[in-house]
Amino acid sequence: MTKVAETVLEVDLGALRHNYEFLRSTLRPGTKFIAVVKAFAYGHDSRIIAPFLEKLGVDYFAVAYTSEGIELREAGVRTPIMVLHPQHVHFNSIIDSQLEPCIYSRRVLSLFLETARSRNLKTYPVHLKFNTGLNRLGFEEKEVAALVYQLGQQQHIRAASLFSHLAASEDLNEEAFTRNQIELFKTMAAAFEKQAGYKPLLHQCNTSGILCYPDAHFDMVRSGIGLYGYGNDETKDKLLRRVGTLKTIISQIHHLEKGESLGYNRGYIAEHSTVTATLPLGHADGIGRQYGKGKAFVNINGKKAPIIGNVCMDMLMVDITGIDCQEGDEVIVYGGFPTAEEFAATAGTISYELITGISRRVKRIYTE
Structure with missing residues (x-):
């Protein structure tokens, strides 16, 4: 895993090799x-x-x-x-x-x-x-x-x-x-x-x-x-390795006072003093509006940061209140914690829709 400085989909070719070889091993010769x-x-x-x-x-x-x-x-x-x-x-x-x-x-x-x-x-x-x-x-x-x-x-x-x-x-x-x-x-x-x-x-x-x-x-x-890396079953999933990890960074941190709003249509109103982070990732990148308003979360330094307000075309905002982080820090959207299944499930959908919807404008990085 590499630290990133922009939004990327990190693709682990070693995991792809493992999955292919495992699935092939279950077949009869020929x-x-x-x-x-x-x-x-x-x-x-x-x-x-x-x-x-x-x-x-x-x-x-x-x-x-x-x-x-x-x-x-x-x-x-x-x-x-x-x-x-x-x-x-x-x-x-x-x-x-x-x-x-x-x-x-x-x-x-x-x-x-x-x-x-x-x-x-x-x-x-x-x-x-x-x-x-x-x-x-x-x-x-x-x-x-x-x-x-x-x-x-x-x-x-x-x-x-x-x-x-x-x-x-x-x-x-x-x-x-x-x-x-x-x-x-x-x-x-x-x-x-x-x-x-x-x-x-x-x-x-x-x-x-x-x-x-x-x-x-x-x-x-x-x-x-x-x-x-997805076997459609918790037991089978353990035999496979996730190939893709979607990462981004914190662009800017904001401090909201009670009653202040965030984003389009004032999609989030702070009920108390709140710290938010803006990420360079939005529905044009494949993270749709259905994940906003507290449904999904991302991983920042091992902590859950809920997506709040309305997801924008090129940005989304998360609640980082109580999370030790700063501008430029790495964010895991899915891959590990949360998994793609967990992230997708928050919006009532499946990993297939999530991973196939990641825009081509998201940079792919390949490791093995």
Whole structure:
């Protein structure tokens, strides 16, 4: 850990290595590993994270959108990249960058086939998504026969994998639902393989699936949040290491007398003599207004400093009454104490939303 002089997201690549190696150690030999690096690698910068993971030996990367895959190619990544939610307008860019689209509906299949024919492609790899209960994207069980038939009438594309997404793999109260999803996926995959005459790679487990349902690892697994140190369960979290720590500094200290106000719309009125610190971090950096008015706190010299008043675009204010600190001192927003989960929970949200929302204008510092 380094002392900072500005707002930074400190990214521990050693922790990333640990998490990857731990998650990989839970798999059977030969099971492939997909590193999910969408959303700027969950806020940690995919242009740095993906090349690092590529050197560690990941088998695939997954991104949400085409632009994210192109950015990885421009960063020098050569490992296969699947695009989880491609749009028709980007199909030529996908092919130009040798990305692999996930096909989730008859419409998307027909449109990509049209592009593949026009480009005279041969057995271009695609990934077919099956809907087993999440009900966002994917082919239904009743569509498998027609899907196989349509694929069998051409040679422009070929299914590299079949996959689905677990809806509640972190919630053991939903184990029966998850087991039903797994069994439905097996049924759909078996029907596809029998009718198509070949076996694509199968994958369904996300991070929580990897940790809770080892019998469903199949040929590949996908991990996103786990790589960055979050296991969605207190027990599992202890096996992982947090990759990102958001830090800032105290810009200025103010002394308020009883009745004086602070910030926009007089969002805080001092009920007694109060000492406040202004930090160079705001909702444009990813710390939204929902964290203000005493909900969240930051760590200043090991003490809780509640966020008070309304969070501004570029600044927020905290109550440092009774805390021994001075201007220029370091502040931990999340990472350690509080954790990202703890910080997010104060506003009724989850770590995913918090860490993926950290603005690109926040400087990233990498350590190992």
